[in-house]
Amino acid sequence: MALLHHDARRTGLRARSLGEYAPRAARRRxxxxxxxxGIVTSVAVVIALYIADGGLSRITGIGDAVGALGIAAGLVxxxxxxxxxxxxxxxxxxxxxxxHDRAMAIxxxxxxxxxxxxxxxxVLLLASYAMASGADLVTEAVAMWSLPDMPLAVLGFALMGVVVVTSLVAVRRRFRYEVWHLVHLSAYAAALAALPHQFSLGGMFAEGTWQRWFWMAAIAAVLAALLVFRFAMPVVQTLRHRLEVIGIEPLADGVVSIVMTGRRLDALAARGGQFFIWRFLAGGQWWQAHPYSLSEAPRPDRLRITVRALGDGSASLARIRPGTRVAIEGPYGVFTDDARTSERIAFIGAGIGVTPIRSMLEDARFRPGQATVVLRSPDDAPPYLFDxxxxxxxAKGATCITVPGPRGRSGWLTDAADAAGHSLVGFVPDARDTDLYICGPRDWADHVVADAAAAGVPEERIHRERFDW
Ligand SMILES: Cc1cc2nc3c(=O)[nH]c(=O)nc-3n(C[C@H](O)[C@H](O)[C@H](O)COP(=O)(O)OP(=O)(O)OC[C@H]3O[C@@H](n4cnc5c(N)ncnc54)[C@H](O)[C@@H]3O)c2cc1C
Incomplete structure (x- = not known):
């Protein structure tokens, strides 16, 4: 373990006072x-509107009750x-x-x-119709096929089944990310295919009802959000900023930094620690887009990422040529100074997980002596971007500690550090009052988070960037 320096000289950098962090953290909460x-309320509104539009008053027997349950299940x-x-x-x-990662987890x-x-x-609607007609479920299903927009709805249902099954972790791991992602995108088609039958069947969303207005507004809002933020914005940003590769810097075996320039990059309002989804528009590469964090604070004319070869997409970036145009989506993520709750800050990184730490360290405001950086590496080779x-x-008066060596019992430190009784609190003395920014391999980071929780660091002070989705 090496404590490199604790340089508490005054650097003239202005740290935010606690008074500035508290209201921002409260606003985020x-x-x-x-x-x-909003999620809970939307479910309540959907049920309330169904009841208000006479959903329950139509129940006259057990078959209707089953049907009403089926409709409510479909609406929710x-x-x-x-x-x-x-x-x-x-x-x-x-x-x-x-x-973005929490949003995708939800x-x-x-x-x-x-x-x-x-x-x-x-199932419930089929059962309800079968009870009413006295037919069996299969006959009823065949009869329903001829209802307006029903074949489309069945197609939507089948597509949704495929999306859900391919998203189960065990199944998902069998596919390349791009194949899985393509299948996953058919969820849009599934949703679109299922919509018409809601409006054409049974007068449920009859003209003039609140239900009709609510659903039309909800569908329009979601479609607009998707079109604007998922599709239009990336195209506009790419055309506006005209990013292009200007340098490829080998860093270590299988690790390269890619430097890009572009127009008015300050207008992207990116922060150190954030990531973009990058698509390098070169033969053999344009069809895949990957998320990479900024590895230095963004400048008005320069962005940089540092990539470790993990699969074919990341490995191919070592062969990218200067002049290659780059399409972007972003910036995304809350691994930034904006998420701070405290004046004290610590960065704990391992492997290629140092990239957002490097860029955020440059961006973050703190006074000398208020920041700690703990870097883990599996051997004596210096961590990536260490210099x-x-x-x-x-320059900023932060303490920098490197802990080289294979992982020990603690799961994130080394055997020697574990034997010496080190833990997070040993490295970050005021850990409870410190914002921890953690990035590294998933199970390694799990152990750091567990150590932080055991040390009493509040959940809102633990910020973690995940490199896996
Ligand atoms: C927010 C975020 C920031 C990241 N920042 C960096 C960084 O700064 N430097 C770095 O080297 N790596 C970073 N990564 C990891 C990097 O995105 C993957 O290593 C890369 O996408 C792997 O692609 P591949 O084709 O080389 O490998 P593959 O063999 O295709 O995939 C390897 C692994 O990466 C996952 N993956 C592949 N493509 C994507 C994608 N488009 N989106 C999400 N996951 C994907 C796969 O599910 C698989 O687990 C980051 C990941 C995320 C989610």
Whole structure:
């Protein structure tokens, strides 16, 4: 373990006072609560509108009750699908509040319940119609096929089933990311195919009802968010900023930094620690887009990423040529100074996870002596970008600690550090009052987070960037 320096010279950098962090953190918490409340409220509104439009008054027997349950399940399931699409739309409000990875985690967690509700919708309505007509379920299903827009709805249902099954972790791992992503995108087609039958069947969304207005507004809002933020904005940004590769700098075996220039990059309002989804428009590469964090603070005429070869997409970037144009989506993520809750800050990184730490360290405001950087590496080779990180620590008065060696019992430190009784608190003395920014391999980061939680660091002070989705 090497404590490199603790340079507390005055650097003239202005740190924010605690008074500046507290209201921002409170505002973020409020926005997060609003998102959660919005999800619950939308479900309540959907049920309330169904009841208000006479959903329950139409129940005269057991068959109708089963049918009403089926309709309610379909409405809530559709509502959840719209929420999932909205969470995936990369709206600035959601991204700035909970970050893209949390948004996608919630998106993922809603997938199964939404699908099960729609399965319940199909089964309960079939049962209800069969009870009314006295036919068996198969005969009833065949009869329903001829209802308006029903074949489209069945196609949507089947597509949704494929999306849900291919998203189960065990199944997903069998596919290349790009194949899985392509299949996943058919969720848009599934949602679109299922919509017409809601309006054409049974007068449920009859003209003049609140239900009709609510659903039309909800669908329009989600479509608009997707079109604007998912499709139009990236095209506009790419055309406007005209990013192009100007340099490729080999850093270590299988690791390169790619430097890009472009027009008015300050207008992107990117922060150190954020990531973009990059598409390098060169033969053999244009068809895949990958997320990479900025590895230095963004400048008005320059962005840089540092990439470790992990698969074919990342490996191919070592062969990229200067002059290659780059399409972007972003900036995304809340691994930034904006998420701070405290004057004290610590960065804990391992492997290629140092990239957002390097750029955020440059961007972050703190007084000398208020920041700590802990870098883990599996052997004596210096961590990636170490010279730059050490230089920034010297200039800004941060403590920089490197801990080389294979992982020990703690799961994130070394055997020697574990034997000496080191833990997070040893490296970051005021850990409870410190914002921790953690990035590294998933299970390694899990151990750091567990150590932080055991040390009593509040959840809102633990900021983690995940490199896996
Ligand atoms: C927010 C974020 C920031 C990242 N920043 C960096 C960085 O600064 N430097 C760096 O070297 N790596 C970074 N990564 C990881 C990098 O995106 C993957 O290593 C890269 O996408 C792998 O692609 P591949 O074709 O080389 O490998 P593959 O063999 O195709 O995939 C390897 C792994 O990466 C995942 N992956 C592949 N494509 C994507 C994608 N488009 N979106 C999400 N996951 C994908 C796969 O699911 C798989 O687990 C970051 C990832 C995320 C999510």
């Amino acid at each position: 409020l926005h997060e609560d609003l998102i959660q409340a 399931g559709t509502d959840l699908v719209l929420i999932m699409l909205l969470l995936a739309a990369r709206t600035p409000f959601v991204d700035r509040t909970i970050g 998106h993922g967690s809603l997938g199964k319940p939404a699908f099960l509700l729609i399965v319940a919708h199909v 730059e990180i050490a230089g920034l620590c010297r």
